[in-house]
Each structure stands twice: as structure tokens, then as C-alpha cells.
Amino acid sequence: MERKLSKKEEEKIVQELNKMQMLEMVDTSVNLTNKCFQACATNFRIRTLDDDEQLCVYKCVEKNTNFLSAINSHFVKLSGDA
Amino acid sequence: MDDIDVKILEMKMISKMFTGISEACSAKCISKYSEGELNVGEAVCAERCAQKWMDTFKNVQSKINPQNAVPATPAEPAEQKKSSWF
Numbered sequence: 001m002e003r004k005l006s007k008k009e010e011e012k013i014v015q016e017l018n019k020m021q022m023l024e025m026v027d028t029s030v031n032l033t034n035k036c037f038q039a040c041a042t043n044f045r046i047r048t049l050d051d052d053e054q055l056c057v058y059k060c061v062e063k064n065t066n067f068l069s070a071i072n073s074h075f076v077k078l079s080g081d082a
Numbered sequence: 083m084d085d086i087d088v089k090i091l092e093m094k095m096i097s098k099m100f101t102g103i104s105e106a107c108s109a110k111c112i113s114k115y116s117e118g119e120l121n122v123g124e125a126v127c128a129e130r131c132a133q134k135w136m137d138t139f140k141n142v143q144s145k146i147n148p149q150n151a152v153p154a155t156p157a158e159p160a161e162q163k164k165s166s167w168f
Contacts (some may be wrong), residue, residue: 019087026094026095029146033139034102041110047130049137057138063143 036060083090107131 005013040056041049049057113129120128 015083016096019091020085022083022091023094025147026091026098028086029139029143030098030102032146033135033142033160034106035137036142037106037138041106041109041131042125044110044134047133049134049141053134053138054141057141058145065146075160 030063032064035064103132103135106135 036057039060040053043050043053107128111124111131
């Protein structure tokens with residue numbers, strides 16, 4: 001892209017990015033819920049999460065966050081090399 | 083973001099959640115496809131599974147972004163809805 005973006009175009013980009021981000025957030029939370037639910041929900045005799053499951057979900061989210069940041073730092077390194 | 087965008091986003095979210103629940107719960111609750119009819123265990127499992135999934139979702143969301151967490155629904159109405167056989 002050669003020319004400088006106009007103010008209006010910049011605004012549009014920001015708007016689109018916001019929309020993308022919100023969609024992305026919904027997506028990640030649904031996907032993560034699925035992942036952690038598959039891993040953690042084992043007791044179907046009660047309808048709420050029991051203590052073990054709750055703890056498992058907590059750890060699952062935490063681990064996922066840490067894993068993503070690890071991946072991210074590697075990705076940054078790799079794409080810096082390219 | 084106008085109102086239409088928000089509404090559409092909301093609907094997308096609901097449909098994604100439904101897809102998630104149906105995938106997760108059919109994996110958890112249906113062991114074999116030898117019968118067309120849903121047996122009692124599977125039906126009960128489906129109901130509990132859906133509730134559990136929503137629980138998980140709330141937990142995950144409040145952990146991911148604590149600032150706009152969905153406030154936990156008060157336990158009372160849920161308690162009343164429970165059928166007598168449990």
C-alpha cells in the first residue's frame with residue numbers, strides 16, 4: 001500500500017478490528033470451554049460442576065493461557081527470523 | 083459497532099454455544115448408536131450435560147476476562163427448578 005490512509009479509513013479499520021476482536025473472544029471462550037469441558041466434566045450424576053471439576057476447569061484455563069503465551073513467544077521469534 | 087452488529091454478534095455467540103454443547107454432550111452422553119430411540123440415561127445426561135457446559139462456560143469466561151464477568155446466577159431459582167426425584 002503506497003498512499004497514506006485517510007482518517008475515515010483508519011476509523012473503519014479500527015471498527016473492523018474491534019468487531020473481529022469481539023468475535024474472536026467469543027470463539028476462543030467457546031472453544032476453550034469445549035476443550036476444558038471434554039477434559040474435566042466426568043461426573044454426570046449432578047448437573048452443576050463439582051469441586052474437582054471446578055478446580056480442573058480453573059487449571060485448564062490457566063494452562064491454556066500459559067501455553068498460548070509460550071507459543072506466542074516462539075512465534076514471535078520465528079516470524080522475526082523470517 | 084451499532085445495535086445491529088451487537089445483535090448479530092449475540093446470535094452468533096448463541097449458535098456457537100449451541101454447536102459446542104451439542105458436540106461436547108453427544109460425545110459425553112451417547113455411547114453407541116445401536117438404537118434410534120434416546121434412552122432414559124441419555125436424555126437425563128443431555129439435560130445435565132447442557133447445564134454443566136454452561137457452568138463451565140461461565141467459569142472459563144470469568145477466568146479469561148475477570149472485568150466483565152457474568153455475575154453468577156443466584157442459587158435459589160435453580161434450586162427450585164430441580165425436580166423431585168433427585
